[in-house]
Amino acid sequence: MVEKQDWxxxxxxxxxxxHVEAVGTxxxxxxxxxxxxxxxEKGVLFHEGDLEADSLVIGPRPLIVSxxxxxxxxxxxxxxADHTLLVVLGDLEAENVATFSAMFIAGNVxxxxxxxxxxxxxxxxxxxxxxxxxxxxxxxxxxxxxxxLDVDVLVGDKLTATEKPRRKLxxxxxxxxxxxxxxxxDESDVTDSTVDRKGLLTMLxxxxxxxxxxxxxxxxxxxxxxxxxxxxxxxxTRLGLxxxxxxxxxxxxxxxxxxxxxxxxTNDITEISPRIGELQALKNLSLESLPLTTLPVELCRLPAxxxxxxxxxxxxTRLPDAFGELEALEELYLDAMALEGFPEVLTRLxxxxxxxxxxxxxxxxxxxxVLVDGIGRMPTLTHAGFFQGELSALPGGLAPxxxxxxxxxxxxxxxxxxxxxxxxxxxxxxxxxxY
Numbered sequence: 487m488v489e490k491q492d493w494x495x496x497x498x499x500x501x502x503x504x505h506v507e508a509v510g511t512x513x514x515x516x517x518x519x520x521x522x523x524x525x526x527e528k529g530v531l532f533h534e535g536d537l538e539a540d541s542l543v544i545g546p547r548p549l550i551v552s553x554x555x556x557x558x559x560x561x562x563x564x565x566x567a568d569h570t571l572l573v574v575l576g577d578l579e580a581e582n583v584a585t586f587s588a589m590f591i592a593g594n595v596x597x598x599x600x601x602x603x604x605x606x607x608x609x610x611x612x613x614x615x616x617x618x619x620x621x622x623x624x625x626x627x628x629x630x631x632x633x634x635l636d637v638d639v640l641v642g643d644k645l646t647a648t649e650k651p652r653r654k655l656x657x658x659x660x661x662x663x664x665x666x667x668x669x670x671x672d673e674s675d676v677t678d679s680t681v682d683r684k685g686l687l688t689m690l691x692x693x694x695x696x697x698x699x700x701x702x703x704x705x706x707x708x709x710x711x712x713x714x715x716x717x718x719x720x721x722x723t724r725l726g727l728x729x730x731x732x733x734x735x736x737x738x739x740x741x742x743x744x745x746x747x748x749x750x751x752t753n754d755i756t757e758i759s760p761r762i763g764e765l766q767a768l769k770n771l772s773l774e775s776l777p778l779t780t781l782p783v784e785l786c787r788l789p790a791x792x793x794x795x796x797x798x799x800x801x802x803t804r805l806p807d808a809f810g811e812l813e814a815l816e817e818l819y820l821d822a823m824a825l826e827g828f829p830e831v832l833t834r835l836x837x838x839x840x841x842x843x844x845x846x847x848x849x850x851x852x853x854x855x856v857l858v859d860g861i862g863r864m865p866t867l868t869h870a871g872f873f874q875g876e877l878s879a880l881p882g883g884l885a886p887x888x889x890x891x892x893x894x895x896x897x898x899x900x901x902x903x904x905x906x907x908x909x910x911x912x913x914x915x916x917x918x919x920x921y
């Protein structure tokens with residue numbers, strides 16, 4: 487897209503400012519004034535009346551439009567200059583907007599698709615009237631709306647308005663692949679992402695679709711996808727609901743009776759519904775970083791559950807007696823700091839092979855000795871490990887670990903003499919240092 491310099495005639499800043507003074511609110515004009523002084527000394531381009539075009543690129547000279555701007559396609563700024571300026575004294579209507587500098591619209595803004603604002607926090611998109619758009623994607627760019635807001639989705643934080651968008655989503659929840667970069671994902675879903683500036687711009691400039699279907703929220707989408715797979719006769723076995731700001735497990739989840747893997751990590755779920763027992767096919771359950779204080783009996787009776795993660799469950803100080811009824815459980819992740827002691831119920835698990843303890847911060851050798859002794863009382867255990875944190879000294883009695891096929895020591899710091907002492911206490915090749 488090439489900038490077009492004949493969108494307006496040359497004019498002095500003083501001449502055009504007289505037109506600015508006649509429109510907008512005092513607050514909007516005050517916002518504009520600081521930008522005006524910085525970029526208009528050498529004169530501006532002044533377009534009298536409405537401006538209609540397929541697309542429009544702003545820069546390097548400031549453009550002031552006395553009427554409204556109506557575009558079939560993309561409005562973009564920041565061309566060939568560190569700072570550019572667009573001032574529209576009427577309304578703005580466009581398919582999409584990509585702004586990296588300053589835009590001031592005195593009237594109302596209607597964007598049929600997406601407004602993308604990307605800067606280092608110094609630039610602004612300021613609307614004196616109302617703003618209507620399907621989505622706002624903000625990357626350290628100030629969005630200020632002085633009138634009513636009608637926006638489906640916000641991605642970002644720097645929105646100042648009297649009203650709120652209907653939903654706030656992460657990039658991967660609001661955008662199509664190519665417009666975001668995956669930062670983290672679990673077995674079945676992306677859990678963290680960032681906007682891919684280059685990819686998003688490429689899609690915008692090409693006129694390609696980049697907004698995902700946001701009529702359903704991310705939780706509803708995940709559940710619907712599993713249902714659709716099952717309806718097609720496919721094996722729908724995984725559901726990822728990590729980091730979805732849930733306070734409870736959605737009731738619809740319990741109808742997915744063929745589910746084999748469920749991830750609920752990092753939500754605000756304080757209690758697991760007894761209906762978890764309806765997921766009889768469940769083999770893998772992850773409940774990391776949940777504020778749980780206990781587990782329901784129904785969870786402890788899941789007949790197929792082989793792997794359970796309770797890492798970072800800071801409030802789960804003990805396991806219920808019914809936990810010993812998990813006859814198929816083979817692998818367990820626990821938070822070492824949260825536990826009051828070694829859960830003796832683990833010694834009753836008939837198939838338990840792997841036990842991993844996490845978080846060793848300010849743990850005394852005495853408390854660690856309790857864990858070591860407990861490991862020694864688990865008849866079927868073959869693998870165990872201590873991860874995350876540090877220990878100034880290992881416990882005195884390390885013999886209970888000698889019966890394992892492998893012991894992993896994945897702590898950030900353990901004195902080298904202590905590591906050598908542990909190595910000497912185990913049969914050759916049994917110690918693995920690292921994650």
